[in-house]
Amino acid sequence: MSKLILIYASMTGNTEEMSELIVSGIQEAGGDVTVKLVEDCDADLLQDYDGIMLGAYTWGDGELPDEFLDFYEDMDELNLQGKKAAVFGSGDTVYEQFAKAVDLLQDKLVERGASMILEPMKLELNPSGDERENCRAFGRNFVGSTVNV
Template identity: 35%
Template sequence: MSQIAVIYWSQTGNTEQMANAICEGIKSAGGEAVLLHVADTSAQEAAKYGRMALGCPAMGAEVLEEAEFDPFFTELEGNLGGKRVALFGSYGWGDGQWMRDWVKRADDAGALLIGDGLMAHETPDDDALAACRALGESLVKA
């Protein structure tokens, strides 16, 4: 089994908690997770993974974080075709439009999406963290 990248950006730690729980799920299903903050990798490096979970919270008017994560994803987008990809993130307002837009971008890029984008409102509770672990397991089994 090849490594599965979990790449995220987090301002308050909520999306980071989700990323850690996804890694737990990957490991519990027998996979090997590589946890990376978006600042510690590049789109070129990320494109080497066949399976990945990408995490970013809703920012501003329900958009991806614009200084680091959106430029990273924009560069990575053209390399997502045929890759198993899960999207996740936290939000504090709105109705999840940022996630729907992000899922559409990944789908349009040819990613083989695992789920419809996992969202947690504010700090992930036990149910949200369990959903993250299940998402990690799904990445291994997909």
């Protein structure tokens, strides 16, 4: 089984709720995942995992949360060739750039050599209705796409 990690930042609980639902989906699919708040880990930890999920809310008009800044910069030192990755996060459509932090994380993972195996998941504020199941499906699909053959 692939070794998976999910690292996220959440201010109001929206991205945290997404993370919990995604983890639930991973577990439903038989996967095991390490979950960390971004402020509690270093970027070099990503090298120890086969599958990487990063989640963040967007701050201001398209910025990474302060908690993600050091981690994001430290990713410049990593070679993530062979790693499978996906990104997710919450945003607010009142801003011109909806959930731009998700795009920034995806761009950095690709720049460092990771393969994006799912389309980014972006939600308006917190998951509701069908979005809750979509988050669980995101987790299940991540497991299905990272299984070592």
